[in-house]
Amino acid sequence: MTTLIQAKSPIPNTGDSMNRRTLLLILLLPLLVIFAAGLGYAVLLLPEQPQYLPNLVIENMDQSGVSHPVTAVLLNFRGYDTLLELVVLLLALLAVWSLNIPAARHKAAPNEVLDTLTNLLTPVLILVTAYLLWVGAHAPGGAFQAGSVLAASAVLLLLGGWRISVKLAGLPLRIILMAGPAVFVIIAVVTLLLEGQLLKFPPAQAGQFIVIIETVATVSIGATLAALFLGARPTATSNEVANEIDGEHK
Amino acid sequence: MNPANFYALIGIGLFSVGLLGLIINSHLLKKILAINIMGSGVFLVLVALAKRAENLPADPVPHAMVITGIVVAVSATALALSLMLRVASETGHATLPDEVEK
Numbered sequence: 001m002t003t004l005i006q007a008k009s010p011i012p013n014t015g016d017s018m019n020r021r022t023l024l025l026i027l028l029l030p031l032l033v034i035f036a037a038g039l040g041y042a043v044l045l046l047p048e049q050p051q052y053l054p055n056l057v058i059e060n061m062d063q064s065g066v067s068h069p070v071t072a073v074l075l076n077f078r079g080y081d082t083l084l085e086l087v088v089l090l091l092a093l094l095a096v097w098s099l100n101i102p103a104a105r106h107k108a109a110p111n112e113v114l115d116t117l118t119n120l121l122t123p124v125l126i127l128v129t130a131y132l133l134w135v136g137a138h139a140p141g142g143a144f145q146a147g148s149v150l151a152a153s154a155v156l157l158l159l160g161g162w163r164i165s166v167k168l169a170g171l172p173l174r175i176i177l178m179a180g181p182a183v184f185v186i187i188a189v190v191t192l193l194l195e196g197q198l199l200k201f202p203p204a205q206a207g208q209f210i211v212i213i214e215t216v217a218t219v220s221i222g223a224t225l226a227a228l229f230l231g232a233r234p235t236a237t238s239n240e241v242a243n244e245i246d247g248e249h250k
Numbered sequence: 251m252n253p254a255n256f257y258a259l260i261g262i263g264l265f266s267v268g269l270l271g272l273i274i275n276s277h278l279l280k281k282i283l284a285i286n287i288m289g290s291g292v293f294l295v296l297v298a299l300a301k302r303a304e305n306l307p308a309d310p311v312p313h314a315m316v317i318t319g320i321v322v323a324v325s326a327t328a329l330a331l332s333l334m335l336r337v338a339s340e341t342g343h344a345t346l347p348d349e350v351e352k
Contacts (some may be wrong), residue, residue, distance in 0.1 A: 015347060021274060024273075025274060026276055028270060028273060028274065029270075032266050032269065032270050035266060035269075036262055036263065036265075037265040039262045039265070039266070040259050040262050043255065043258045043259065043262065043295070043299070044255060046299065046302070046318065047338075048302070048303065049301070049302040049303040049306055050309070050352065051306075053309065053311050054306070054307065054309045054310065054311070057310050057311065058307070069307075069310035069315050070310045070317070072310070072319070073310045073311055073313075073314040074281060078311075078314065080327075081318060082318065085318045085321065085322060087301045088322055089321065089322075089325050090326065092325035092328060092329045093325070094334040095329050095332075096329055099332045099336050100337045101331065101332050101334075101335045101336050101339070102335075102339060143319070144317050144320070144321050145317075146320070147321075148321070148324075150335065165336075220282070221321070222327075223323075225324065225325075228327070228328035228329075229334055231328075231331075231335070
């Protein structure tokens with residue numbers, strides 16, 4: 001994998017190509033400065049901060065089930081966006097898996113510092129995940145932030161040489177990846193039956209619905225991002241490689 | 251100049267630097283990084299402009315859009331990197347064909 005990334009550019013670094021690059025830069029820079037100046041002018045010309053949409057959010061906060069406006073927008077007022085975004089994540093993972101890129105075979109050198117750090121940080125990161133998930137109801141936080149922290153702890157484990165076990169790499173992993181969007185869709189259907197409109201949470205139960213969606217979505221987002229980091233689909237063969245490396249450690 | 255405009259202009263600067271990097275670099279990894287820098291610029295503009303007036307609370311809608319945008323950007327980057335790896339394993343170099351000919 002590293003050798004592929006470091007694959008040399010086929011353009012030799014001769015004086016000729018350097019000249020072309022400098023010429024391109026000289027041509028581009030004035031254009032870019034004009035472009036940036038135009039964008040900056042547009043920003044400075046913007047009208048006063050709009051009132052309508054923020055006021056709409058603030059007026060309806062008591063019906064949203066949470067007290068933080070960003071979470072209310074994400075999970076309630078624009079829940080449709082968030083549902084489709086979870087699907088986008090899943091779609092990206094499907095595309096990455098179908099590309100069939102070679103599994104990364106970086107050997108994690110036995111390193112006491114890395115191992116100790118991983119052992120110490122993983123529980124802390126999981127705790128931070130839970131905190132961010134819970135605090136999202138009334139302060140900055142929520143499923144996406146919590147999911148990212150969870151994915152970070154998984155990436156740390158992966159860098160330390162950990163691989164998902166063969167038993168979990170098949171159906172269980174897929175269930176975890178699917179759980180977020182699936183629960184979201186189920187709740188969307190439930191609200192359709194209860195309120196007659198997709199994702200229109202009844203104000204009394206909105207809080208519970210949001211907590212359920214966010215909890216499952218956090219796990220799914222974390223798993224999806226970690227799987228995206230891994231790249232190749234985890235299979236029995238990639239595990240054998242990892243086990244071999246583990247064997248060398250011991 | 252109020253802080254919101256200052257940060258928005260910084261965001262535009264990031265966007266422009268990313269655009270320059272996208273055009274002048276032929277290596278795909280550098281192009282992907284450049285697109286990410288452009289994306290960060292856009293996010294900074296959105297976050298900054300959500301609170302333009304001193305006496306009003308921040309507009310939560312652009313903030314929610316940035317949260318979703320960041321996650322989509324991460325997954326798109328992962329997909330782009332995988333495509334780059336695939337291109338590199340097929341052709342032996344991580345550049346696009348039309349840049350090789352020149």
